[in-house]
Amino acid sequence: MPNAADQRSKSLWMDVDVVPEAPPLGSDRRCDTIIIGSGIAGISTAYELAIEGQQVMIIDRGQIAGGITARTTAHLAPLCDDLTAEMIKLRGEDISRLFYESQVTALDRIEEIQKRENIDCDFRRLDGYLFQAPGTDSKIIDDELDAVRKVGAPVHRLVGVPLAHCDKQHALRYPRQATFHPLKYLKGLAEAITAKGGTFYPHITVQGIQEFDGGPVVVATDHGSVTAKAAVVATNSPIIDRFALHTKMSPYRTYAMAFSIARGALPDALYWDTLDPYHYVRLQPGEGRTDYLIVGGADHKSGEADDAEARFEGLEAWARNLIPAAKDVTHRWSGQVLDTIDYAAFIGRNPGNTNVYVHTGDSGQGMTHGVVGSLINSALILGSDTKWQEVYEPTRKTAAAIGNYLRENLTAVQNFAEYLAPGELGSLDELKPGHGAIVRAGLTKIAAYRDSEGALHARSAACTHVGCHLHWNSFEVCWDCPCHGSQFAVDGTALNAPAISPLAEVKTPK
Ligand SMILES: Cc1cc2nc3c(=O)[nH]c(=O)nc-3n(C[C@H](O)[C@H](O)[C@H](O)COP(=O)(O)OP(=O)(O)OC[C@H]3O[C@@H](n4cnc5c(N)ncnc54)[C@H](O)[C@@H]3O)c2cc1C
Ligand code: FES
Structure with missing residues (x-):
C-alpha cells in the first residue's frame, strides 16, 4: 500500500520543496524561540524574529510547509471573507476597521518581504x-x-x-x-531565515509543552526535548488546547x-x-x-x-x-x-501561559491571518505592542456571537451520540477493497479500511484529541474528526492537528 501521505490529494503548489535539506535535531537544543508548525503562520513568525536577531528553531511533524498552506488558493484579500457587514454586526465598526487595517498591513508586509528578499513567487x-x-x-x-x-x-x-x-x-x-505562489514565497522566506541562523526540523512531532513559572519553555518531541525562552504554537489547529479555543471555532x-x-x-x-x-x-x-x-x-x-x-x-x-x-x-x-464564531483568528499569548503564544482560526483568509499573526506574536515576544491585540485576543468572548457558538458546538454534542449508533456495516467481511467504514465490535467502534490488495487496516474510531467519533473521507483516504479538525491516515497516524497521538490499536472480531 502507498504510504499514508501519498494517498491524499495534491495541489497545484506541491511540486515545490520548501526546505529540501534539513539537518537532524542535534545536541544543541536551546534557542530563543521555538516555532511549532511550518505553514504561513509559523514561517512568517520565524522570519520576523530572525531579522531581529533571535535564534529560532522551526519544527514540523511533516515536511516543511506541507500542511494546509500547501493546499491554499492564496487569494490575498484583506476584507472579512464572511462579509464586512456581518463582522460589523458581531464586533462593531471600530474592531472591524482595525481588523481590515491589520489585514492590509499583512498584505503590504508580504509585498515588502518578497521585494526585499528577492523572492520570485x-x-x-x-x-x-x-x-x-x-x-x-x-x-x-x-x-x-x-x-x-x-x-x-x-x-x-x-x-x-x-x-x-x-x-x-x-x-x-x-x-x-x-495573489502569489504560496510555496515559492515560503521557500524564499525559509532561505532568508536559514541565512540568519534559523534552523528547520521536519518530521519531528511535538508531544507537549511545559512552561516553568513564566520562565523557560520545554518542548517535548518524539526526538527528545528542546528548551526555549518562548514557544509559538502555529499548528493550524492548536495542539495545546482541549476546549478553550476549540469551542470557539x-x-x-x-x-x-x-x-x-x-x-x-x-x-x-x-x-x-x-x-x-x-x-x-x-x-x-x-x-x-x-x-x-x-x-x-x-x-x-x-x-x-x-x-x-x-x-x-x-x-x-x-x-x-x-x-x-x-x-x-x-x-x-x-x-x-x-x-x-466571530470571524477573526485567535492570536497572542496562549490562555494561561506567559511565554507560549498561539495562532489559530484562519477563517478562510489564513494567508493574511498568518502574517497578521507573525506581526502580533513577534511583537509580543520582543516586548512591544500592537494596536490589533484586542481584535485577535485568544481569551475574548463575543457576546453577539452566541448564536454561532451554540450552533457550531452542536456538532460535538451530536457526535458523541454516534457511539450509541450501529456501525455503517454489519461486519468487517462486508468491507470492499478501497473502502473505509465504521464497524461496531461489541462496545467498540472500529475505523476500518481495506486496501486495494485486500489487507485490512483497523483502528479505534475515537479521535485522540478529546474522543469524538471519526468519519470516513473517501477522497482524501483518511479519517476526519468533525469536532476540531483532526485527520488520521488509515494506519492511524495523526495527519492534522489538534491530534498528536495515532489512533489506538483495536482487536478485530474473528
Ligand atoms: C482549499 C483552500 C483554499 C484556501 N484559500 C485561501 C485563500 O484564498 N486565501 C487565504 O487567505 N486563505 C486561504 N485558505 C486558508 C489558508 O490556506 C490557511 O488558513 C493557512 O494556510 C493555514 O496556515 P497555518 O500556518 O495556520 O497552518 P498549516 O499550513 O497547516 O501549518 C501548520 C503546520 O503544523 C504542523 N503540525 C501540526 N501538529 C504538529 C505537531 N504536533 N508537531 C509538529 N508540527 C505539527 C503541521 O504538520 C503543519 O505543517 C485556504 C485553505 C484551503 C484548504
Ligand atoms: S476530538 Fe478534537 S479534533 Fe477530534
Whole structure:
C-alpha cells in the first residue's frame, strides 16, 4: 500500500520543496524561540524574529510547509471573507476597521518581504470582484458597500464583471488585492531565515509543552526535548488546547481545482460570489501561453459529507458556465479552514501561559491571518505592542456571537451520540477493497479500511484529541474528526492537528 501521505490529494503548489535539506535535531537544543508548525503562520513568525536577531528553531511533524498552506488558493484579500457587514454586526465598526487595517498591513508586509528578499513567487497586485450570485438579491452588494466604506476600504460599485452571463450582476471592485505562489514565497522566506541562523526540523512531532513559572519553555518531541525562552504554537489547529479555543471555532472542508486556460482569456483578478459557501476564482501563471485557472468552494463542515466527486462536478459546472475558456482539469484537491464564531483568528499569548503564544482560526483568509499573526506574536515576544491585540485576543468572548457558538458546538454534542449508533456495516467481511467504514465490535467502534490488495487496516474510531467519533473521507483516504479538525491516515497516524497521538490499536472480531 502507498504510504499514508501519498494517498491524499495534491495541489497545484506541491511540486515545490520548501526546505529540501534539513539537518537532524542535534545536541544543541536551546534557542530563543521555538516555532511549532511550518505553514504561513509559523514561517512568517520565524522570519520576523530572525531579522531581529533571535535564534529560532522551526519544527514540523511533516515536511516543511506541507500542511494546509500547501493546499491554499492564496487569494490575498484583506476584507472579512464572511462579509464586512456581518463582522460589523458581531464586533462593531471600530474592531472591524482595525481588523481590515491589520489585514492590509499583512498584505503590504508580504509585498515588502518578497521585494526585499528577492523572492520570485509570482506576487502581483490586482483587482478583486465580489459579485452578486445569479438568482440572488443585489441588496447584499449594497449592504456590503456601506460596510466596507465604514471600515475605510477603497471600493467601486459597478454592474457587470468579466465572467460569462454576469454582465448584469451587481458587484464591488476592490483595488490592490494580491495573489502569489504560496510555496515559492515560503521557500524564499525559509532561505532568508536559514541565512540568519534559523534552523528547520521536519518530521519531528511535538508531544507537549511545559512552561516553568513564566520562565523557560520545554518542548517535548518524539526526538527528545528542546528548551526555549518562548514557544509559538502555529499548528493550524492548536495542539495545546482541549476546549478553550476549540469551542470557539469549527473545521470546514473546502475544495479546489485547477484548469488549464489560454493566457489572456480572463482578466487577471480575484473573483468571488455572494453565496454561502462562496465560489472563488484566480489565475496562476503556467508555461508558454497557458495559465492555470483555480476555482474553489463547495465547503461543508468537516466530516459531515463524503461526496467529493459530486462537489467537484458542481464546481466544474459552475466554472465552465461562467468561464467557458476553461480547458482541461489539471488538479483537484481539498483542505480545511477553521471558522471562528466571530470571524477573526485567535492570536497572542496562549490562555494561561506567559511565554507560549498561539495562532489559530484562519477563517478562510489564513494567508493574511498568518502574517497578521507573525506581526502580533513577534511583537509580543520582543516586548512591544500592537494596536490589533484586542481584535485577535485568544481569551475574548463575543457576546453577539452566541448564536454561532451554540450552533457550531452542536456538532460535538451530536457526535458523541454516534457511539450509541450501529456501525455503517454489519461486519468487517462486508468491507470492499478501497473502502473505509465504521464497524461496531461489541462496545467498540472500529475505523476500518481495506486496501486495494485486500489487507485490512483497523483502528479505534475515537479521535485522540478529546474522543469524538471519526468519519470516513473517501477522497482524501483518511479519517476526519468533525469536532476540531483532526485527520488520521488509515494506519492511524495523526495527519492534522489538534491530534498528536495515532489512533489506538483495536482487536478485530474473528
Ligand atoms: C482549499 C483552500 C483554499 C484556501 N484559500 C485561501 C485563500 O484564498 N486565501 C487565504 O487567505 N486563505 C486561504 N485558505 C486558508 C489558508 O490556506 C490557511 O488558513 C493557512 O494556510 C493555514 O496556515 P497555518 O500556518 O495556520 O497552518 P498549516 O499550513 O497547516 O501549518 C501548520 C503546520 O503544523 C504542523 N503540525 C501540526 N501538529 C504538529 C505537531 N504536533 N508537531 C509538529 N508540527 C505539527 C503541521 O504538520 C503543519 O505543517 C485556504 C485553505 C484551503 C484548504
Ligand atoms: S479534533 Fe478534537 S476530538 Fe477530534
